[in-house]
Amino acid sequence: MPLSRIRWRSSAARPRTPEVPPVAAPRPPHSPDSPSRRAFLGLLSLPERRYVADALRTETVGGIVLLAAAVAALLWANIPAVSASYDTVRDLHFGPAALGLDLSLQHWAADGLLAIFFFVAGIELKRELVAGDLSDPKAAALPVIAAVCGMAVPALVYTAVNTAGGGSLGGWAVPTATDIAFALAVLAVLGTSLPSALRAFLLTLAVVDDLFAILIIAVFFTGDIRLPQLAGALAGLALMWILLRTGVRGWYVYVPLAIAVWALMYNSGVHATIAGVAMGLMLRCTRREGEEHSPGEHVEHLVRPLSAGVAVPLFALFSAGVPLSGGALAEVFARPEPLGVVLGLVVGKTAGVFGGTWLAARFTRAELNKDLAWPDVLAVSGLAGIGFTVSLLIGELAFADDPVLAEEVKAAVLVGSLIAAVLAGVLLKLRDRTYRALTEAEERDEDHDGIPDIYEAGNPQYHLRMARIHEDKAAEHRRLARAAAAAAGSEAPGGTAEGAAGSSGAGDRPA
Known part of the structure; x- marks a missing residue:
């Protein structure tokens, strides 16, 4: 999900964010000297690192809430005393029937609340396309290829398993998506100090995952088109575009219009989440002179907590509650459809992302950061196999006519x-000491100017500040040495400060 956060620039790229103090962009540690080779998973620029840190903080908190909602749903659906009420509450219908919106609580969560999630995804995608990494074909090649392979291989694994087992091919898209919030929640629980470059790689994969998930839902899970309602939705989108371009402001204008567009889109037969994506793509995500944030960034900042803290967790609460008795779990590995999903996520996603990354690096002459190793990429590729929000949604859409199979796929x-x-957690834990050392090096700020030292290697003022700091420390240690020598001399019978200091020093020297 995440997003426009990451730009896979070379280390010499000029920062785009104006509010960061200008410092010389350093060459990432151990980066290749040849200009024909690009560093892969090297040091992010300072503005990118700060932007990624802010994004990860929000996504991690949302992921933990999502994880709690999923656990609550499983407990609610599997504790015998309350399990019956789970289906009762989930199937509760409400809404204006005259407008075609008399929906169950589960459908309100899947079709309504997830539109907010896809709205945020649309903003992030727009920013990537106009100002981020996806706007530069050369920089975008590696993460895009890795993400495409990470979606294609799971689909092929699912197809192979169900072709061999005689199952339905309708769920081929279920294991293709990555849930970045859930993946980051796993990282938070494990406490792994993953370097920012590896986290950025995971976020970039989520951007392309979101893009293709949107396309999959729009192309393969659109029902019978009702042209009048679709025309109304398109007219509402056109009106919104005009209002945005003419500078009209006010939530009281856009929120009612957005609800109307969503309702028309839902009744048109096109999945309602597409309305959220379309509205997100309309926002301007480039900054003009004098703007601290673009309109898209401002709206995303306001809506993201609602998406991560309310919309997605409520969807999980009413979608993740599936029976997990011994018989139900046995069916997961006995029937080809759920087995294809499991193997697609665990084997296909890992092999696809890792293989695509290796091939892209091989043929785009990108050289892996020498502080990292390919097993690190393999571990992050395994995290990409955590599919939740979009996978559950596609599972519901793919097997809407077979509720029992839909529950098994969930x-x-x-x-x-x-x-x-x-x-993935086991692989990351094996390298946790290395990750902690890299993270500490990225965060070290000995001159306390708010800029990590690793970003100031080419700044003369930084080195002058550090020289003064060390000179002051040296002067303080000389003063302490004289004081210690004087104290030792006064305590030694018949001795002098100089003699005591000399004997102390000699005694500390190795023989």
């Missing part, structure tokens, strides 16, 4: 995501 998404999280 259970498969949970099982596959859990296995992927455990395997």
Whole structure:
């Protein structure tokens, strides 16, 4: 999900964010000297690192809430004393029937609340396309290829398993999506100090995942088109575009219009979440002179907490509650459809992302940061196998006519995501000491100017500040040495300060 956060620039790229003090952009540690080779997973520019840190903070908190909602749903659906009420509450219908919106609580969560999630995804995608990494074909090549392979291989794994087992091919898209919030929640629980470049790589994969998930839903899960309602939705979008371009402001204008567009889109037969994406793509995501934030960034900042803290967790609460009895879990590995989902997430996603990354690096002459190793990329590729929000949504759409199979596929998404999280967590823990050292080096700020020292290697003022700091420390240690020598001399019978200091110093020297 995440997003416009990451730009895979070379280390010499000029920062775009104006509010950061201008410092010389350093060459990432151990980066190749040849200009024909680009550093992969090297040091992010300072503005990018700060932007990624802010994004990760929000996504991690949202992911933890999402994880709690999923656990609550599983407990609610599997504790015998209250399990019956789960289906009762989830199937509760309300809404204006005259407008075609008499929906169950589960459908309100999937079609209504997730439109907010896709609205935020649309803003992030727009920013990537106009000002981020996806605007530069050369810089975008590696993460895009990795993400495309990370979606294609799971689909092929699912197709192969169901072709061999005689299952339905309708769920091929279920294991293709990555839930970045859930992946970051797993990282938060594990406490792994993953370097910012690896986290940025995971976020970039989520951007392309979101793009293709949107296309999959729009192309493959659109029902019978009702042209009058679709025309009304398109007219509402056109009106919104005109209002935005003419500078009209006010939530009281856009919120009612957005609700109307969503309702018309829902009744048109096109999945309602597409309305959220379309509205997100309309916002301007480039800054003009005098602007601290673009309109898209401002709106995203306001709406993201609602998406991450309310919309997605409520969707999880009413979608993740599947029976996990021994018989139900056995069906996950006995029937080809859920088995294809599990293998697609665990094997296909990992192999696709890792293989695509290696091939892209091989043929685009990108050289891996020498502080990292390919097993690190493999571990992050395993995290990409955590599919939740979009996977559950596609599972509901793919098997809407077979509720029993839909529940089994949901259970498969949970099982596959859990296995992927455990395997990736083990791989990351094996390198935790290395990650902590890299993270500490990125965060060290000995001159206390608010800019990590690693970003000031080419700044003469930084070195002058550090020289003064060390000179002051040296002077203080000389003063302490004289004081210690004087104290030792006064305590030694018949001795002098100089003699005591000399004997002390000699005694500390190795023989």
